[in-house]
Amino acid sequence: MESTEANEEKTGSVSAAQRRAEIRRKKLLMNSEDRMNRIVGFAKNEPENNGASRRAAEPRFHLELDRTELWSSPSSSPRPSPFLPEASVLSGHSRSATPERRGSPLPDCSELPPSLLEDSLRQRPRGERASDDVGGSPHRGFKKYLSRFDDAMKLRGQLANEKPSQDGGSDSEDFDPFRIFRLIGSILLAVFVRVFVCKYLSIFAPFLTLELAYMGLSKYFPKVEKKTKTTVLTAALLLSGIPAEVINRSMDTYRRMGDVFADLCVYFFTFILSHEILLLIGSETP
Amino acid sequence: MVQKDAEQESEMRAEIQEMKKEQSSISMMDEFARYARLERKINKMTDKLKTHVKSRTAQQAKMKWVVNIVFYILQAALMISLIWKYYSDPVTVVPSRWIAPVERLVAFPTGVAGGVGITCWLVVCNKVVTLGLHAVS
Numbered sequence: 001m002e003s004t005e006a007n008e009e010k011t012g013s014v015s016a017a018q019r020r021a022e023i024r025r026k027k028l029l030m031n032s033e034d035r036m037n038r039i040v041g042f043a044k045n046e047p048e049n050n051g052a053s054r055r056a057a058e059p060r061f062h063l064e065l066d067r068t069e070l071w072s073s074p075s076s077s078p079r080p081s082p083f084l085p086e087a088s089v090l091s092g093h094s095r096s097a098t099p100e101r102r103g104s105p106l107p108d109c110s111e112l113p114p115s116l117l118e119d120s121l122r123q124r125p126r127g128e129r130a131s132d133d134v135g136g137s138p139h140r141g142f143k144k145y146l147s148r149f150d151d152a153m154k155l156r157g158q159l160a161n162e163k164p165s166q167d168g169g170s171d172s173e174d175f176d177p178f179r180i181f182r183l184i185g186s187i188l189l190a191v192f193v194r195v196f197v198c199k200y201l202s203i204f205a206p207f208l209t210l211e212l213a214y215m216g217l218s219k220y221f222p223k224v225e226k227k228t229k230t231t232v233l234t235a236a237l238l239l240s241g242i243p244a245e246v247i248n249r250s251m252d253t254y255r256r257m258g259d260v261f262a263d264l265c266v267y268f269f270t271f272i273l274s275h276e277i278l279l280l281i282g283s284e285t286p
Numbered sequence: 287m288v289q290k291d292a293e294q295e296s297e298m299r300a301e302i303q304e305m306k307k308e309q310s311s312i313s314m315m316d317e318f319a320r321y322a323r324l325e326r327k328i329n330k331m332t333d334k335l336k337t338h339v340k341s342r343t344a345q346q347a348k349m350k351w352v353v354n355i356v357f358y359i360l361q362a363a364l365m366i367s368l369i370w371k372y373y374s375d376p377v378t379v380v381p382s383r384w385i386a387p388v389e390r391l392v393a394f395p396t397g398v399a400g401g402v403g404i405t406c407w408l409v410v411c412n413k414v415v416t417l418g419l420h421a422v423s
Binding site: 183198202203204261262265266268269272275276 | 377378380383384385386387388402407409410411413414417
């Protein structure tokens with residue numbers, strides 16, 4: 001009789017223990033991702049911030065045109081891979097450090113009431129937070145390395161895509177209406193200056209005036225969006241840590257300087273040519 | 287060589303087309319073995335054609351690259367030879383006050399006041415021809 005009662009008590013306590021173990025296991029499974037993120041030092045808000053910062057570091061001159069194609073996939077799909085192996089390693093560490101984390105219940109825990117168990121589970125993350133800062137920096141460095149690696153791979157892809165298009169056609173400098181206007185203006189001014197103005201002042205003064213006028217007139221012409229090419233130089237500058245905006249501005253300035261230089265060359269060429277033609281005509285007329 | 291490759295390719299394409307025609311005339315249910323044999327032949331020929339096309343395009347790209355390099359070398363050699371030969375002779379001479387304040391730069395390396403040096407003229411012509419070619423192409 002007593003043995004049956006004892007057996008019943010035992011089975012009852014075992015089943016209660018089993019029930020508690022089941023509850024604990026379910027809780028662990030439900031919050032495992034959050035807990036892993038906390039262990040790894042990857043808070044809930046971090047992925048959003050990192051996505052934004054990564055987007056800021058990404059080359060904007062391609063983002064405007066090809067953002068959805070090129071950069072949406074990494075931003076839309078969070079990177080689980082760097083954390084999964086770490087998570088598995090860390091979970092192993094955490095298991096060894098905190099035996100209560102194991103799925104199977106321990107005899108010590110089974111004797112504790114559920115409320116205390118819950119408190120201990122809640123408190124554990126707080127204890128882990130102290131170690132988060134220590135473990136956070138190598139993970140951040142690892143994340144940074146991975147993001148740079150991703151950027152390098154994407155830039156390599158872009159370069160590979162742009163190479164056939166460059167090989168297929170010549171330079172992609174299209175003549176927009178403003179450019180044509182500038183060149184024609186330079187030619188006409190050169191002829192005018194040769195005929196009327198050069199005797200009185202330097203030929204470069206009217207040219208500078210013309211360039212200033214172009215700067216003012218540029219807003220009246222339709223703006224042609226020039227797709228910035230990803231060259232090896234821009235890729236190298238991006239990977240070396242120079243912000244994309246700085247590169248964009250420098251490229252823009254360089255492009256403007258190139259336009260001015262082209263105008264100057266056309267102007268000077270036309271001036272010398274018209275000078276020679278006038279000399280020829282002057283020598284031919286009796 | 288390129289023509290020969292193109293002929294080979296067109297032959298392969300014609301062969302594939304014929305086999306596909308033949309395959310379309312065969313009923314898969316009635317003559318499965320023959321259909322499958324033809325399918326395999328078509329796949330093999332298609333792979334062969336793809337490899338052929340790849341190698342041809344790679345060869346063409348290589349040739350293009352070589353021609354480009356040779357062209358650039360010739361251009362550079364021509365420029366250097368012109369500068370070497372005419373470094374002291376200006377292209378033309380204009381009153382120096384016309385091209386102030388950069389008369390020295392324009393006259394380099396002739397040293398003639400008001401002269402237009404070969405270096406400056408080559409740079410200007412290079413740019414103008416590039417722009418002209420862009421406009422034409």
